[in-house]
Every structure is written in structure tokens, then in C-alpha cells.
Amino acid sequence: MPAFGNSSRSHTASLDLAPDTSAPRWTHRNDTDPWYDTFPWWGVIVAVVLVVLGLLVAFNEGYNIAFDRIIPGLWLTVKATVYSFVISCVIGMVIALARTSQNVVARNLARSYVELIRGIPILVLIFTIALVIVPSVSDALGQPNRVPQEWRAIIALSLIYAGYIAEIFRAGIQSVDRGQIEAGRSLGLSRRETTRSIVLPQAIRAVVPPLGNDFIAILKDTSLLSVLGVLELTQRGRQYASGSFKFRDSYLALTFIYLTLTVVLSLLLGVVERRLSQDRKGAR
Amino acid sequence: MLPLIEVTNLHKTFGKDIHAVRGVDIEIAPGEVVVIVGPSGSGKSTVLRCLNMLEIPTEGAIRIDGEYVTAPDANLDRMRAETGMVFQQFNLFPHLTVLDNITLAQRKVRKRSKEEAEVEAMRQLTRVGIPEKAGSYPRQLSGGQQQRVAIARSLAMGPKVMLFDEPTSALDPEMVKEVLDVMLELAKAGMTMVVVTHEMGFARAAADRVVFIDEGVFVEMGTPDQIFDHPREARTKAFFDKILQH
Ligand SMILES: Nc1ncnc2c1ncn2[C@@H]1O[C@H](COP(=O)(O)OP(=O)(O)OP(=O)(O)O)[C@@H](O)[C@H]1O
Ligand SMILES: [Mg+2]
Numbered sequence: 001m002p003a004f005g006n007s008s009r010s011h012t013a014s015l016d017l018a019p020d021t022s023a024p025r026w027t028h029r030n031d032t033d034p035w036y037d038t039f040p041w042w043g044v045i046v047a048v049v050l051v052v053l054g055l056l057v058a059f060n061e062g063y064n065i066a067f068d069r070i071i072p073g074l075w076l077t078v079k080a081t082v083y084s085f086v087i088s089c090v091i092g093m094v095i096a097l098a099r100t101s102q103n104v105v106a107r108n109l110a111r112s113y114v115e116l117i118r119g120i121p122i123l124v125l126i127f128t129i130a131l132v133i134v135p136s137v138s139d140a141l142g143q144p145n146r147v148p149q150e151w152r153a154i155i156a157l158s159l160i161y162a163g164y165i166a167e168i169f170r171a172g173i174q175s176v177d178r179g180q181i182e183a184g185r186s187l188g189l190s191r192r193e194t195t196r197s198i199v200l201p202q203a204i205r206a207v208v209p210p211l212g213n214d215f216i217a218i219l220k221d222t223s224l225l226s227v228l229g230v231l232e233l234t235q236r237g238r239q240y241a242s243g244s245f246k247f248r249d250s251y252l253a254l255t256f257i258y259l260t261l262t263v264v265l266s267l268l269l270g271v272v273e274r275r276l277s278q279d280r281k282g283a284r
Numbered sequence: 285m286l287p288l289i290e291v292t293n294l295h296k297t298f299g300k301d302i303h304a305v306r307g308v309d310i311e312i313a314p315g316e317v318v319v320i321v322g323p324s325g326s327g328k329s330t331v332l333r334c335l336n337m338l339e340i341p342t343e344g345a346i347r348i349d350g351e352y353v354t355a356p357d358a359n360l361d362r363m364r365a366e367t368g369m370v371f372q373q374f375n376l377f378p379h380l381t382v383l384d385n386i387t388l389a390q391r392k393v394r395k396r397s398k399e400e401a402e403v404e405a406m407r408q409l410t411r412v413g414i415p416e417k418a419g420s421y422p423r424q425l426s427g428g429q430q431q432r433v434a435i436a437r438s439l440a441m442g443p444k445v446m447l448f449d450e451p452t453s454a455l456d457p458e459m460v461k462e463v464l465d466v467m468l469e470l471a472k473a474g475m476t477m478v479v480v481t482h483e484m485g486f487a488r489a490a491a492d493r494v495v496f497i498d499e500g501v502f503v504e505m506g507t508p509d510q511i512f513d514h515p516r517e518a519r520t521k522a523f524f525d526k527i528l529q530h
Contacts, residue, residue, distance in 0.1 A: 084436055101474075120505055123360075158463050176375075177375070179373050179375040180375060180377065181370060181399075182371070182375065183369075183371065183375035183376075183377070184337055184377075185338065185361075185364060186336055186338060186364055186367070186368075186369035186438075187364065187388075187389035187393065187437070187438070187441060188361050188362065188363075188364045188365025188366075188393040188441065189361070189388075189392055191392060192359050193392050197388060197392065198388075201379045202377075202378065205379070251502065273413055
């Protein structure tokens with residue numbers, strides 16, 4: 001079995017377009033630093049890789065054919081990404097509210113969900129949810145084998161990312177100062193109203209950047225769904241490669257497609273983040 | 285006159301070991317201004333926070349305007365709407381404009397219309413002297429202005445009593461006066477106030493009564509002159525000797 005890419009999820013999932021703060025700490029930076037010291041060379045290199053791959057796909061017949069065979073999978077990749085993201089946001093929010101609630105049972109159930117998800121490799125979870133849990137649940141409901149493979153894949157990814165996204169929401173909720181809640185309550189707002197009008201609006205702002213990262217992470221992790229045989233991009237690439245033995249054409253075309261998607265999304269996310277932080281700094 | 289606030293045998297413990305308030309009794313008349321002073325950790329904030337049930341007392345009874353707020357079936361949300369609270373850290377809502385900060389609870393709790401709430405908000409903003417800041421966000425205001433907005437936000441609810449927990453302690457010195465002036469006006473206008481503060485000038489000018497608290501008990505209370513100039517208890521005297529040295 002090949003290694004299915006980056007199955008362990010890291011929080012540096014997407015391209016980080018923020019200013020580079022990883023430069024050595026001991027070099028003292030100031031305005032007199034030469035421009036080439038702070039210039040984002042890495043961005044240029046990524047762009048060059050993207051352009052070279054793009055030119056190959058556009059003008060080289062082999063890559064061109066591979067691209068044409070793979071690209072129909074884009075629809076399912078996008079569909080799985082968007083559905084999984086939306087569903088996991090909804091479930092994640094419920095889990096996060098449970099985790100921060102006063103209720104001991106709710107809090108502990110929510111915590112166990114998160115810990116279970118985080119303690120198991122994504123690939124294993126995909127197999128387990130899609131091939132064990134979903135079938136037994138649909139069996140139990142008297143509807144054996146009624147869930148199409150595509151939806152098993154989406155359900156698996158949704159349940160997995162619900163655990164991760166719940167943690168993002170929890171951190172967002174807990175980033176809101178206690179004093180905010182006390183101020184709300186002292187004005188006579190109910191607990192529910194305080195959460196709705198004071199805590200959540202502030203938590204959302206804190207949560208957009210990591211949520212955006214997770215959207216991109218989900219997009220990349222849809223490639224893991226190829227193990228279920230659903231015809232998203234990676235599965236189409238694998239099929240074309242094993243049928244034609246054109247591994248180079250297939251996987252470089254595939255690389256090009258994913259890289260285009262993640263770079264575009266990262267740029268969009270950067271714009272949204274900048275918009276949000278301006279909103280926070282200045283008057284509207 | 286019937287007391288507006290009646291506290292009987294108030295106790296508050298945190299966990300097993302911390303006995304922050306140990307049997308406090310006080311009656312506060314309508315329109316009275318009570319200043320609570322005492323060393324750090326003596327339980328000042330805890331007493332104040334019990335008055336609007338931000339901390340639930342471990343023992344004892346609190347009655348506000350005839351109603352037992354410590355009764356198990358008391359409507360805390362309604363009671364808190366009647367009890368304004370001003371915090372050391374202002375606690376304005378950063379995602380809302382000044383105007384929205386002041387209208388939010390009016391609309392949700394008092395069920396006022398947007399227009400009514402905005403009229404009341406502007407009235408209170410004018411009272412604290414910054415009507416021109418209605419459209420600003422809290423981060424665009426100085427600390428003193430933020431605290432004045434926080435006061436206006438509480439006043440807009442039409443509270444029966446205002447609680448202040450060290451309202452000027454987080455302010456730069458040059459902004460302390462503008463906030464104290466607002467509070468002084470409020471006191472003159474007949475608002476019932478319970479104020480925790482280290483501003484002895486304010487206490488002398490505004491307080492009907494000063495309470496000295498130490499280790500969770502009210503050691504003594506009296507007029508500002510009595511407490512500051514002729515304390516009866518050694519502990520009180522020691523405390524003022526210490527802070528007046530600075
Ligand atoms: N939520 C809490 N949990 C545990 N202990 C607490 C809590 N709140 C207060 N205490 C403790 O109760 C005691 C009284 O605290 P309180 O905040 O009422 O004092 P204070 O007089 O307001 O002090 P300061 O002048 O520092 O504000 C302190 O020992 C404090 O550590
Ligand atoms: Mg205090």
C-alpha cells in the first residue's frame with residue numbers, strides 16, 4: 001500500500017501567506033535590511049513550480065491527456081470538500097458548545113468525541129466510519145446498503161473534521177474574555193442571549209483563519225477518499241496511472257491540480273483575513 | 285424608610301479553603317452612597333459580586349427592593365437588569381459600536397424598540413459627556429471614555445442601584461477625574477451606589493457611609509469623617525496609616 005500523502009493533519013496545512021516570522025531570531029531586523037532579505041522568495045518558487053507544471057499540462061500532450069482524464073474528478077473533490085466542511089462546522093459547533101457548557105455529561109461526551117477522533121489516524125477513521133460504522137447504522141435502521149459510497153466518504157470526512165473543527169470553535173469561545181460574559185449577565189441578558197450576542201460574534205472573528213486552514217486541509221484530505229474507490233481527483237489519477245503506466249504524467253498533472261486549488265484558496269483566505277483585521281482596527 | 289438593599293449574614297466560600305466573605309450584614313437606604321474600602325484580597329469584589337449574584341452566596345440572604353434575590357426561584361436575569369455593575373476592566377463589547385453596546389440589553393431585556401433604545405442611549409451618553417462617540421468602537425476610545433460608556437450602558441437599563449468595582453483602578457491618572465466626576469454627578473442625582481474604590485477623595489465627597497472590610501468581615505462602618513479621621517478599630521487605623529503614607 002502506498003503512503004497516502006499527508007494523512008496526519010498538521011496546523012500548517014495551508015500555505016502560510018503571513019509575513020515570515022520564522023527567520024532566525026538573532027538577526028536583528030530593521031529598515032536598513034536589504035530588500036532581498038525579507039522578500040518572499042518561497043512564494044516565487046511556489047509560483048514557478050506552478051507555472052512550469054501549468055505549461056507542461058497546457059502544451060505537452062502526455063500531461064494534457066492525463067489532465068483531461070483526471071479533471072472530471074474535480075467535481076467530486078469539490079463536492080466532498082464543501083459538504084464535509086459545512087457538516088463538520090455544524091457538528092463541530094454543537095460539540096464546542098457542549099464542551100464549554102455547564103453540563104458535566106455534555107462536556108465529557110464532547111471531550112471524548114474530540115479525543116477519540118484525534119487519537120486515531122485519519123485513514124483508519126475513514127475505513128472505520130465508511131466501511132463499519134455507516135453500514136451498521138444503516139443496518140440497524142433497517143436500510144442495509146442504502147448509503148452510496150460517495151456519501152459514506154463524505155460522512156467519514158465530516159465526522160473526522162467535526163472533531164478538529166470543534167476544537168477550533170472551543171478555542172474561539174474560550175478566547176472571549178470572562179469579563180465579557182459577566183458584563184452581559186450583569187445587564188440582565190440570559191446565558192443563551194449572552195452566548196448568542198456577545199460570545200459567538202467575537203469567537204467567529206478569532207475562528208476564521210484556522211477554519212480557512214481546515215477548509216484547505218479537508219480539500220487535501222479528500223484525496224484519502226480514493227481508498228474507498230470514489231472517483232475524486234486522486235482516484236482518477238491512480239486509475240489512469242495504473243491503466244497507462246504513465247505515472248509521471250498522471251501524478252504531475254494531479255500535483256498541478258491540487259497545488260492550483262490550495263494556492264488559490266490560500267490567497268483568498270489571506271484577503272479575507274486582511275479584511276477582517278482591518279474591520280477590527282479601523283472604523284467601518 | 286425601607287432599605288433598598290438588605291444583606292443578612294452573607295458568606296461566600298470558594299472551594300473548601302477560601303472563606304472570602306464571613307458573615308456580612310448591611311442595610312442600604314434608597315439614594316445612599318456606600319463606599320467599601322479594605323486591603324487587597326479582603327473580599328470587596330466578592331461582596332459586590334454577590335449583590336447582583338454574579339457570585340452565588342454560600343449562605344445568607346440578600347433582599348433588593350423587597351425581593352429576596354437569594355431565593356432559589358428568584359429571577360436573576362430580571363434582578364440583574366435592575367442592578368447596574370461597572371467593572372475595573374470596563375468590559376465593553378469590542379465588536380459593537382458604543383451605541384450598540386448601550387442598546388443591546390435595552391432591546392433584549394427591556395424589549396425596547398430600536399428607536400426608544402437609541403434615544404435612551406444618547407441621553408445617557410450625553411449625561412456622561414461623550415454623545416459624539418456613539419458611532420465609535422470601544423478600541424477607538426481612551427480608557428476614561430470607555431469607562432464612561434460602561435456607566436452609560438448600565439444607566440440605560442434604569443437600574444435601582446449601581447455597583448462599582450474599582451472603576452478607576454485601570455485608568456491612567458489623568459483620566460481618573462473624568463470618571464469620578466460622572467460618578468459624583470450620579471450620586472448627587474440620588475442614585476443608590478455601592479462603590480469599591482481606593483479614591484479617598486471621592487469617598488469623602490460622595491459617600492454617606494464608608495465600610496472598612498478585612499478578611500471577609502465588615503470591621504467597621506460610619507461616615508467618611510468617622511472612618512478616616514477617628515477609626516475605632518485598630519485594624520482600620522492600621523490600614524489608613526499604611527495607605528496614607530503613600
Ligand atoms: N473565583 C474565585 N475562586 C477562588 N478564589 C477566589 C475567587 N474570587 C475571589 N477569590 C478569593 O477570595 C478572596 C477575596 O477576593 P476578592 O476578589 O473579593 O478581594 P478584593 O478585596 O476584591 O481584592 P482586590 O483589592 O485585590 O480586588 C481572595 O482570597 C481571593 O483569592
Ligand atoms: Mg477586587
